[in-house]
Amino acid sequence: MARGGINKAVVQKARTALLARGEHPSIDAVRIELGNTGSKTTIHRYLKELEATELARRKIPLGLSEQLANLVAQLAEQIQEEAQATVAQEREQLAHERRDYEERIRQAEDRSQQFEIQSAKLTEHLQSLQQTLHQEQQQRQNTEVEVVRLQQVERDQLARLLDREEQIRSLEEKHQHARDALEHFRQASKDQREQDQRRHETQVQQLQVEQRQFQQTLMIKQDELTQLNRDNARLLTEARQQQKDLHSLQRQLEEHAQTHTKEMQARAQFEQENSVLRERSETLLSKVARLRKAKDANDQQIVKLQGRLVEALTQLKLLGQDVALD
Template identity: 30%
Template sequence: MARSGITYFHVAQAAAGLVDAGKNPTVDSIRAALGETGSKSTIAPLLKRWKAEYAERVTEADTGLPTELVQAVKGVYEKVQAEAARLREQQQHAHEAELQALQEQLHSLQAEHAALEEKHQAQQQSLQAAAVQIQQSEEARHEQAVTVAGLHSENAGLEQRLSDRTAATAALTEQLTQARAQFEHYQEAVARQRAEERATAERRQSRLEQELAEARQQVLAQQALLSETQAQAQQQAKENTRLQKRLQATEEALAHARATHDQAAYQLTQLTQRHQTLEQRHLTATEALVEYRADLAAADKERALLRERLAQTEEQLAALAQKRIDLLQEKAVLCDQLRQHRDASSN
């Protein structure tokens, strides 16, 4: 229970004194001003009554405008502040959503760029493998060309040997013809001189027959060598044909490898162009992000200006409140004087 004697007049007088001292009248400060007398439950409703009773009058006295107009202006100001806050929040959400979309697009472009880099490296490896295969094919073709040249040289040697053997066979054939002619001549001579040179003719005939047999054996040997040489020439011709076919197959493989190399080079060019396109898109996204950040900075600047205007408005409201408190204090003094005058009149 509060002490007896704590009335509305005491609370109003203490509140006016606190306002004069530049302090905010509260329940604790009123109780301290009253000498720590009175309970808070008693002081609180009296202080609330004092604030409610003099609020409208102070507002009208400070501004020189009707209270309803001041309240309407305050309502419009609060509505404008709420609308500005709502728009600022919507803009902030829109900027955040746009930033999130740009970041997702940037991540997608980075992932696509990484995939293209991996594909580019794979194409580079395939290109290097194709280059190695082409080099191996070139080396094999060079070796085959050397082999074919050696075979051509060997074939020329065999043809030269065959020509020599043919010439030797022709010479032996001519010798055989000459031997036959001589034999016929000798037979005619023997026929003419059979009587006196029978013994000599028989020995000569025997010798000629022996020479003829040897010549025939030489001719058979030369014919056998000629057949063997012709067989070797045919074998060399077959080998030459096989090597030519192998050379043709190697050249076709080389042409295919070159076509593969050209295709890989074209794919590499396409990948390079796509990589440049992605880099341009990344640059565009970066520029858009920079523009968004500039817009966000402008919005922050506008928000700071609004805060500054709000602070100025709050300062004006504080000044109006101070004037209201001064008027309340004057009113309390006047009320006290009026009460004392009435008391004096009644006495």
């Protein structure tokens, strides 16, 4: 709590206490009695005023009514000054706490805005990740379709290759049959043999040409099949890599979701702290209202004391008149 300034009533109280103990009420002694507070200049001024008042009282003897009036006036002034000092201290404390509360509210609002910005960024990043994940899933589906298509192409190529091999075997059988027929005809007739031999040679050449063509076609198909197998292996590798990337994106998405949840919890905690600060502010405002009521009560008490003083003076005057008549 902040310490309020000294007043004349406080200095008078300290001076009276020193005189009661038989000590000289010097400036330093009064300041020590006040707890080492207050300006020496202010203390000196109040001491001068009190000494002047006391000296004036010693020179001019006062009546009982005037002494009682002065005493009541001093008490009323002292009560009023102490009440004002207490109110000033409470006001200063309230202002300090209110500034602290406003600063904490501002910091909480700043942090809340930062969390809202971070939450918006995380939401945007989450949407981007979801879009990327959707694209990856679509690409994965396209890759799977392409793999199925290539596998079907491979099966078709294998079927055609088997068909070509069957044709080659059939041609080889035909070739063998032709050679057997040629041998049979060679035994039957020399001329027929020569004629059949020429025809056979012609057929053999054609068959050899066809065989070479089939072999070349078979080699080309085998090269195509090898390339398809390589493409299939590459697509499978890319599909596995995309699967790994998909798992990694899913983990990142889960981590961002956990971070977002923690930030929402921190935001709820800050809102709870703001609620506590608001309750503290309402309590301080209630305390100010009570202090104002206490001040009003002190003012009313001073008015009552002044009224009682007037009644006492009136009674003293009446007593004085009765004494004079006697």
